[in-house]
Amino acid sequence: MSDSPKTAQHGLAEHTHGSFVPLQIRSDRPSSKSVSDFEAISPLQDLWRYLQPDQLNGLDSDVLGEYESEVSFVSTDDVKISWIESTDERVGSIGVPEDRVAAAAYTNASKTLLIEVAESAEVKEPVVIKIAANHPAPSALHIFVIAKKFSNATLIVEHMGLGNLAEIIEIDVQDEAKLNIVSVQNWDKGSAHVSAHFSKLARNSFLKHSIASFGGDLVRITPVTTFTGPGAEVEMNGVYFASAGQHLENRPFVDHAAPNCKSRVTYKGALQGNKAHTVWIGDVLIRVVAEGTDTYELNRNLLLTDGARADSVPNLEIETGEIEGAGHASASGRFDDEQLFYLQARGITVDDARRLVVLGFLVDILQRTGVEELVEILTSIVEEKLGSY
Amino acid sequence: MATLEIKNLHVTVETDQGTKEILKGVDLTIKSGEIHAVMGPNGSGKSTLAYSIAGHPKYTVTKGEILLDGENVLDLSVDERARAGLFLAMQYPVEIPGVSVSNFLRTAKTAITGEAPALRTWIKDVRDAMSGLKIDSTFSERNVNEGFSGGEKKRHEILQLELLKPRFAILDETDSGLDVDALKIVSEGVNRAHQANDLGVLMITHYTRILKYIKPDFVHVFVDGKVAEQGGAELADQLEAEGYDRYVKA
Numbered sequence: 310m311s312d313s314p315k316t317a318q319h320g321l322a323e324h325t326h327g328s329f330v331p332l333q334i335r336s337d338r339p340s341s342k343s344v345s346d347f348e349a350i351s352p353l354q355d356l357w358r359y360l361q362p363d364q365l366n367g368l369d370s371d372v373l374g375e376y377e378s379e380v381s382f383v384s385t386d387d388v389k390i391s392w393i394e395s396t397d398e399r400v401g402s403i404g405v406p407e408d409r410v411a412a413a414a415y416t417n418a419s420k421t422l423l424i425e426v427a428e429s430a431e432v433k434e435p436v437v438i439k440i441a442a443n444h445p446a447p448s449a450l451h452i453f454v455i456a457k458k459f460s461n462a463t464l465i466v467e468h469m470g471l472g473n474l475a476e477i478i479e480i481d482v483q484d485e486a487k488l489n490i491v492s493v494q495n496w497d498k499g500s501a502h503v504s505a506h507f508s509k510l511a512r513n514s515f516l517k518h519s520i521a522s523f524g525g526d527l528v529r530i531t532p533v534t535t536f537t538g539p540g541a542e543v544e545m546n547g548v549y550f551a552s553a554g555q556h557l558e559n560r561p562f563v564d565h566a567a568p569n570c571k572s573r574v575t576y577k578g579a580l581q582g583n584k585a586h587t588v589w590i591g592d593v594l595i596r597v598v599a600e601g602t603d604t605y606e607l608n609r610n611l612l613l614t615d616g617a618r619a620d621s622v623p624n625l626e627i628e629t630g631e632i633e634g635a636g637h638a639s640a641s642g643r644f645d646d647e648q649l650f651y652l653q654a655r656g657i658t659v660d661d662a663r664r665l666v667v668l669g670f671l672v673d674i675l676q677r678t679g680v681e682e683l684v685e686i687l688t689s690i691v692e693e694k695l696g697s698y
Numbered sequence: 699m700a701t702l703e704i705k706n707l708h709v710t711v712e713t714d715q716g717t718k719e720i721l722k723g724v725d726l727t728i729k730s731g732e733i734h735a736v737m738g739p740n741g742s743g744k745s746t747l748a749y750s751i752a753g754h755p756k757y758t759v760t761k762g763e764i765l766l767d768g769e770n771v772l773d774l775s776v777d778e779r780a781r782a783g784l785f786l787a788m789q790y791p792v793e794i795p796g797v798s799v800s801n802f803l804r805t806a807k808t809a810i811t812g813e814a815p816a817l818r819t820w821i822k823d824v825r826d827a828m829s830g831l832k833i834d835s836t837f838s839e840r841n842v843n844e845g846f847s848g849g850e851k852k853r854h855e856i857l858q859l860e861l862l863k864p865r866f867a868i869l870d871e872t873d874s875g876l877d878v879d880a881l882k883i884v885s886e887g888v889n890r891a892h893q894a895n896d897l898g899v900l901m902i903t904h905y906t907r908i909l910k911y912i913k914p915d916f917v918h919v920f921v922d923g924k925v926a927e928q929g930g931a932e933l934a935d936q937l938e939a940e941g942y943d944r945y946v947k948a
């Protein structure tokens with residue numbers, strides 16, 4: 310037994326450092342609303358290097374079906390929800406696709422689901438957009454969220470059922486608005502889902518953006534947050550749990566393009582079973598104008614069995630010296646035997662001890678969503694997945 | 699009346715230099731209600747003995763027996779040993795992120811007794827035990843040992859001792875790193891558990907100061923992986939005055 314209290318703390322190999330790995334500047338990255346401007350997807354491209362194109366189930370095709378029929382919602386005075394033509398000038402104003410699947414979604418979704426939170430509205434109950442699909446044909450969906458000035462609302466986008474979906478979610482957070490958005494991916498086996506989220510945060514706004522990915526053969530989400538006004542804050546959370554054969558990928562990017570903004574990116578994942586694969590690429594760019602930036606990004610992965618693989622790459626590029634703070638950390642590791650021993654030494658069986666440790670690890674992130682009903686549902690999904698290994 | 703017997707226990711660990719024998723034939727018998735102090739120099743194998751009784755997977759028993767009322771403890775898994783009534787207060791309790799103290803205590807109690815405790819009495823029991831150990835009630839919602847100070851971790855171990863009510867407790871340097879007030883509080887907790895449950899105690903310590911608060915019936919001098927001498931409480935005073943020199947062969 311090592312008598313060092315330090316090694317007894319946790320089994321995750323820490324990787325925390327202050328050196329910066331440069332990333333391709335996002336503004337330099339080609340972007341287009343037309344799928345034909347992007348070449349065929351290949352693992353040789355940096356953006357797709359962790360995937361084989363056939364895992365996309367056809368989402369990279371030029372022509373996709375539409376998804377309108379699979380989406381249900383309730384529109385209210387405070388939160389108006391309706392389908393508009395994608396030719397509407399607002400559509401595409403927050404984000405322009407930077408990859409082929411996002412462009413395919415853009416090109417093929419002729420309608421866009423517009424969700425407008427009224428100015429100064431204080432919306433108490435979470436607004437739920439339910440996407441309960443039975444729709445294996447590869448299809449496109451475009452969602453546009455506007456949180457108007459001084460509004461405060463919580464929005465949950467739930468994805469479930471059998472589907473192959475190329476999706477764009479644009480999020481316009483206006484001055485002083487507060488928006489809490491959670492995207493849940495709990496697809497059936499056989500599903501593939503590739504989603505590009507684009508958020509713009511205006512002056513003094515606050516966005517809490519959370520991802521929870523549990524079901525689906527392939528789920529790949531690229532949430533981009535851009536600060537356009539000073540004093541804004543984003544909290545980006547992610548929780549995922551990959552079982553055998555699942556590929557769950559997240560590529561959060563925070564673009565500090567305005568001064569005195571704050572970002573916190575926290576993603577945690579668990580993996581179990583053969584060929585369970587997770588990818589986390591966390592990019593933060595602090596531009597010259599972004600003085601007073603305060604940013605921290607973190608990714609942790611818990612490998613529950615052999616045969617699983619977690620890739621985790623934090624990138625931080627800083628173009629100004631005048632920042633408050635910038636840091637990142639990434640760690641992937643096994644169960645900590647000392648934690649399991651401690652619990653077992655209190656009479657708890659090894660299976661229950663593992664469950665407690667994994668739940669504890671992931672529930673931390675679930676709780677950050679601040680939506681109690683969701684915490685319960687997601688906790689039970691995690692418990693169910695844990696029970697099956 | 700229960701008995702914990704350790705007979706001719708030999709234990710090895712795997713090191714970078716190969717297999718190393720650490721316990722070299724330990725004999726020790728503890729009966730319900732007895733308090734045994736084990737004292738010995740650093741590295742003599744005291745924690746190894748404690749972990750071997752609890753069943754830590756790092757340690758391999760190559761010879762000898764541990765019997766609890768005649769039942770072979772070595773055949774039991776770690777959690778089965780705990781459910782059979784053995785308790786180890788660790789020298790360095792680990793942090794468990796995301797698992798709250800209240801959830802942990804309830805889960806452990808349920809595992810030990812085989813059924814969930816009645817909610818109302820359980821909440822009161824926990825509250826009383828916490829206040830007895832001067833642990834702030836906010837600790838219930840904190841994660842197990844996360845960010846606890848050294849002294850808070852030790853109190854949390856004794857909290858579990860009082861709530862889980864084992865038959866035998868091994869306290870591995872529970873007195874280390876405590877200031878005088880905390881030492882008193884922790885000792886009172888051990889004494890309460892001792893009286894309430896006729897607990898048998900194996901107390902590993904470097905210092906005689908705790909023996910002012912917890913009176914041992916027997917003192918064992920532990921040197922180089924076995925018991926070198928045993929006696930009554932007076933042996934501790936002699937050790938304090940003379941050190942271990944005469945037991946450690948040159």
Ligand SMILES: Nc1ncnc2c1ncn2[C@@H]1O[C@H](COP(=O)(O)OP(=O)(O)OP(=O)(O)O)[C@@H](O)[C@H]1O
Nearest residue numbers: 310311711712713720739740741742743744745746
């Ligand atoms: N996993 C291990 N690998 C290598 N050596 C080990 C291991 N565990 C214990 N040892 C060695 O076994 C010996 C006994 O260790 P142990 O922790 O039992 O001593 P101790 O009496 O509790 O000491 P202390 O008073 O410092 O707590 C030491 O020499 C220690 O280095």
Ligand SMILES: [Mg+2]
Nearest residue numbers: 744745746789
């Ligand atoms: Mg020790």
